[in-house]
Amino acid sequence: MADFMQQVVAGLASGSIYASLALALVLIHRATGVINFAQGEMATFSTYIAWTLTTNHGWNYWPAFAATLVVSFVGGAAIHQGIIRPNEKGSVLRVVIVTIGLLLALNGLVTLIWSGEVRAVPSPFPTRTIEIAGVAISIQDIGTIGVVLATVVVLWLLFQYTRIGLAMRAAAVNPAEARLVGVRVAWMLSLGWGLAAVLGAISGMLAAPSLFLDPNLMAALLIYAFAAAVLGGIDSPLGAVVGGLTLGVGLNLIGTYVDFVGADLRLPVALLVILVVLLVKPSGIFGKTEVKRV
Amino acid sequence: MSRSRALAPVVAFVVLAVVVAVLPSFVSAFRAQQLAYVAIYLVALLGLNILTGYTGQISLGHGAFMAIGGYTTAILMTDHGVKDVWTIPLAGLVAGIVGFLFGIPALRLSGLYLALATFAVAVSMPAVIKRFEGFTGGGGGINLFGVPELTASLTPVTVLGRELTFNDWIYYLCWTIALVGYVVAWLLVRGRTGRAFRAVRDSESAAQSAGVSLASYKTLAFGVSAAYAGVAGSLFAIATTFVNPDTFPVALSILLLVGVVVGGLGSLAGLIAGAVFIQFLPIWSQEVSKSPGAPAVVSGVVLIALMFVLPMGFAGLVDRLRALTKR
Amino acid sequence: MSALLALEAVEARYGPVQALRGVSLEVDEGSVVAVLGANGAGKTTTLRAVSGTVRRTGEITFAGKPLRGGPEAVARAGIAHVPEGRGTFTELTVVENLKLGAYTRRERSLKADIDRVAEWFPWIPARGGQPAGTLSGGEQQMLAVARALMARPRLLMLDEPSLGLAPMIVREIFRIVRELNEKEGLTVLVVEQDARIALRTASTAYVLEVGRVAVSGPSGELRENESVRRSYLGY
Numbered sequence: 001m002a003d004f005m006q007q008v009v010a011g012l013a014s015g016s017i018y019a020s021l022a023l024a025l026v027l028i029h030r031a032t033g034v035i036n037f038a039q040g041e042m043a044t045f046s047t048y049i050a051w052t053l054t055t056n057h058g059w060n061y062w063p064a065f066a067a068t069l070v071v072s073f074v075g076g077a078a079i080h081q082g083i084i085r086p087n088e089k090g091s092v093l094r095v096v097i098v099t100i101g102l103l104l105a106l107n108g109l110v111t112l113i114w115s116g117e118v119r120a121v122p123s124p125f126p127t128r129t130i131e132i133a134g135v136a137i138s139i140q141d142i143g144t145i146g147v148v149l150a151t152v153v154v155l156w157l158l159f160q161y162t163r164i165g166l167a168m169r170a171a172a173v174n175p176a177e178a179r180l181v182g183v184r185v186a187w188m189l190s191l192g193w194g195l196a197a198v199l200g201a202i203s204g205m206l207a208a209p210s211l212f213l214d215p216n217l218m219a220a221l222l223i224y225a226f227a228a229a230v231l232g233g234i235d236s237p238l239g240a241v242v243g244g245l246t247l248g249v250g251l252n253l254i255g256t257y258v259d260f261v262g263a264d265l266r267l268p269v270a271l272l273v274i275l276v277v278l279l280v281k282p283s284g285i286f287g288k289t290e291v292k293r294v
Numbered sequence: 295m296s297r298s299r300a301l302a303p304v305v306a307f308v309v310l311a312v313v314v315a316v317l318p319s320f321v322s323a324f325r326a327q328q329l330a331y332v333a334i335y336l337v338a339l340l341g342l343n344i345l346t347g348y349t350g351q352i353s354l355g356h357g358a359f360m361a362i363g364g365y366t367t368a369i370l371m372t373d374h375g376v377k378d379v380w381t382i383p384l385a386g387l388v389a390g391i392v393g394f395l396f397g398i399p400a401l402r403l404s405g406l407y408l409a410l411a412t413f414a415v416a417v418s419m420p421a422v423i424k425r426f427e428g429f430t431g432g433g434g435g436i437n438l439f440g441v442p443e444l445t446a447s448l449t450p451v452t453v454l455g456r457e458l459t460f461n462d463w464i465y466y467l468c469w470t471i472a473l474v475g476y477v478v479a480w481l482l483v484r485g486r487t488g489r490a491f492r493a494v495r496d497s498e499s500a501a502q503s504a505g506v507s508l509a510s511y512k513t514l515a516f517g518v519s520a521a522y523a524g525v526a527g528s529l530f531a532i533a534t535t536f537v538n539p540d541t542f543p544v545a546l547s548i549l550l551l552v553g554v555v556v557g558g559l560g561s562l563a564g565l566i567a568g569a570v571f572i573q574f575l576p577i578w579s580q581e582v583s584k585s586p587g588a589p590a591v592v593s594g595v596v597l598i599a600l601m602f603v604l605p606m607g608f609a610g611l612v613d614r615l616r617a618l619t620k621r
Numbered sequence: 622m623s624a625l626l627a628l629e630a631v632e633a634r635y636g637p638v639q640a641l642r643g644v645s646l647e648v649d650e651g652s653v654v655a656v657l658g659a660n661g662a663g664k665t666t667t668l669r670a671v672s673g674t675v676r677r678t679g680e681i682t683f684a685g686k687p688l689r690g691g692p693e694a695v696a697r698a699g700i701a702h703v704p705e706g707r708g709t710f711t712e713l714t715v716v717e718n719l720k721l722g723a724y725t726r727r728e729r730s731l732k733a734d735i736d737r738v739a740e741w742f743p744w745i746p747a748r749g750g751q752p753a754g755t756l757s758g759g760e761q762q763m764l765a766v767a768r769a770l771m772a773r774p775r776l777l778m779l780d781e782p783s784l785g786l787a788p789m790i791v792r793e794i795f796r797i798v799r800e801l802n803e804k805e806g807l808t809v810l811v812v813e814q815d816a817r818i819a820l821r822t823a824s825t826a827y828v829l830e831v832g833r834v835a836v837s838g839p840s841g842e843l844r845e846n847e848s849v850r851r852s853y854l855g856y
Contacts, residue, residue, distance in 0.1 A: 092405065268418050
């Protein structure tokens with residue numbers, strides 16, 4: 001039983017990392033109708049910035065964390081304004097190609113600036129465990145869950161209770177009508193991209209200690225995030241969080257208790273999840289089935 | 295349509311065929327080999343264009359169909375002693391059937407969902423190939439070099455009175471198939487089928503009410519495009535004389551989609567430019583700078599810039615030139 | 622009385638289709654002006670030209686200054702446009718719709734504004750937390766007007782408020798429009814297919830045909846002119 005609880009907590013921790021990145025994907029898809037294939041690379045870039053601040057410039061962890069979030073926000077918004085927005089009027093495929101180009105460029109840029117060698121990144125949380133109800137739980141896991149939870153709560157408060165959050169929601173669901181009440185929709189969308197970049201950065205910085213830092217840090221994570229977003233419903237923020245946590249716990253438990261599925265088959269299982277969900281209920285757990293307007 | 299307008303594409307095609315036929319005499323053997331790969335990509339792009347450009351279904355997984363074609367060829371040659379040339383249509387057929395079958399559940403998915411599903415298929419393909427080791431040779435792959443069924447691999451082959459080395463043989467084989475595939479695609483999209491395809495893309499509900507059977511045309515498009523990809527994969531295996539799970543990675547599927555969009559959706563002429571683009575972009579990027587990571591940056595930036603400058607792809611450029619010359 | 626809004630030789634197109642071929646009209650401050658005409662005459666496009674939703678050429682002056690820019694700028698200038706199909710944010714609640722209406726206002730006395738709006742639409746406070754999409758068509762139309770009022774606009778533009786609504790509800794909506802104009806001096810520009818009720822509410826009317834003003838004048842005159850009624854207004 002203790003073992004089970006440990007696996008669940010560990011699953012929740014990795015699940016919150018998926019959830020954070022999935023939430024970023026959902027945010028962007030809801031606002032601009034686009035799947036940002038470069039979300040993972042943006043997160044990797046942010047993580048490298050945090051790493052270089054702490055390692056090469058001697059910053060303390062949490063100030064570096066905060067600074068990285070700010071830089072990521074500005075970067076995400078700038079990418080939307082400069083690169084995505086001019087292509088929004090075209091077909092969906094145009095934007096997809098642009099995000100693919102962004103993926104390539106950022107991946108290459110990371111290698112160019114910091115080289116491709118794999119690096120160990122220290123965790124901000126102590127690596128020991130504490131006892132809760134007789135079970136040894138890793139503090140890092142708790143810390144990870146805590147950070148993501150806090151982020152989700154802050155975002156929720158932002159969207160539900162602030163003027164600008166309301167404007168962002170309006171811009172996402174009804175951009176034409178939002179303009180009529182004076183909302184500067186383009187800026188709201190850039191804000192959305194900025195927030196998504198922040199979420200991605202959090203994902204990366206939390207994942208780096210266990211996954212090690214190299215240019216391909218987020219490649220696999222992006223796929224888990226896709227699976228989580230599809231599972232929860234690609235337009236549902238709640239779905240992204242629930243989907244991520246479910247996927248994390250599910251993969252962990254399957255990996256531990258089902259012999260056939262070893263550690264390296266987690267990715268195909270996640271892909272299977274994507275395929276099965278898309279075949280059975282494409283809109284995911286919390287999504288609404290699309291009514292096609294004639 | 296005036297006679298000169300109807301004749302123009304035919305003339306252009308003949309010119310293309312002539313250029314292709316004499317090119318190897320003017321370029322190095324290495325360049326000819328690269329151009330052979332352009333032909334292979336062209337075949338795959340022709341198929342993907344039918345799916346994405348004409349019926350509007352986005353696929354990020356056509357590398358997987360290439361893998362099916364490539365492995366079919368490799369297995370038929372090594373385990374069953376089939377001559378390489380005869381495996382090509384078989385590879386196309388197998389891939390086409392799989393594509394058609396995939397097209398049936400794919401009917402329920404639209405737009406981005408379909409893109410994600412095909413993406414998942416592409417990512418899992420290498421792992422699936424490794425899983426069925428007995429069949430596919432697992433991680434080690436299948437080696438075709440020196441296999442007697444591989445034409446011209448050990449001794450030059452004589453075609454139409456000319457002796458061809460392996461390099462030249464591959465070049466002419468790929469381009470012949472590419473040109474044939476081009477004509478077939480052209481005929482396909484000109485006729486009733488093509489109009490039905492475009493009707494599906496432009497408005498599904500309108501097409502349905504006009505009596506176009508959505509399901510059959512959409513799955514047909516999937517099957518045809520997968521068949522093309524299978525043929526391309528087969529040629530790829532023959533040309534590289536080797537297949538393993540990493541020969542057809544997810545990056546290939548993405549590259550194909552890039553090729554179709556850069557070439558110009560819904561146009562056949564632009565696809566040649568698209569095929570050239572995806573074959574040579576990595577090479578040109580390396581020539582700009584060899585520092586690690588730099589080629590990727592160059593490729594990425596070029597891709598983004600292209601979407602700004604040529605949003606309709608190279609086909610858009612052709613259209614604009616055509617509009618200018620009409621005045 | 623001076624013209625609050627003036628259009629001069631305004632043209633607009635949707636791709637290759639020319640929707641407005643030179644429309645000129647004036648809306649005096651404190652009046653209700655109706656724009657009438659058949660489907661496709663360019664009525665909706667006229668409002669869109671004002672709110673900047675569609676690109677146009679020609680002069681548009683508002684409160685003495687040239688009106689420029691997209692919908693965001695026009696909203697800030699004090700024009701509230703209630704579009705065809707109401708434009709309510711169906712996924713957001715009634716109160717959130719109202720809050721968005723007040724988006725451009727600097728001083729945020731939100732409660733007072735909602736109370737004011739509730740005077741005209743007393744059912745709103747009770748249904749505040751409901752998603753706007755669950756309201757009936759008539760209620761959504763009224764919510765759209767309420768939302769426009771939250772911005773305290775100088776000019777209210779209504780696009781086909783009667784669309785898809787039962788006659789009784791249409792009469793109620795136009796009654797409210799008339800009272801808003803009489804009691805608060807709100808200037809209203811209304812586009813309508815239902816010429817009868819529009820002419821009863823408006824003081825002046827312009828009849829559009831194929832993107833141009835065919836007939837205009839005081840609504841009383843247009844109502845009494847039988848040939849105008851038959852040719853342009855369908856009754």
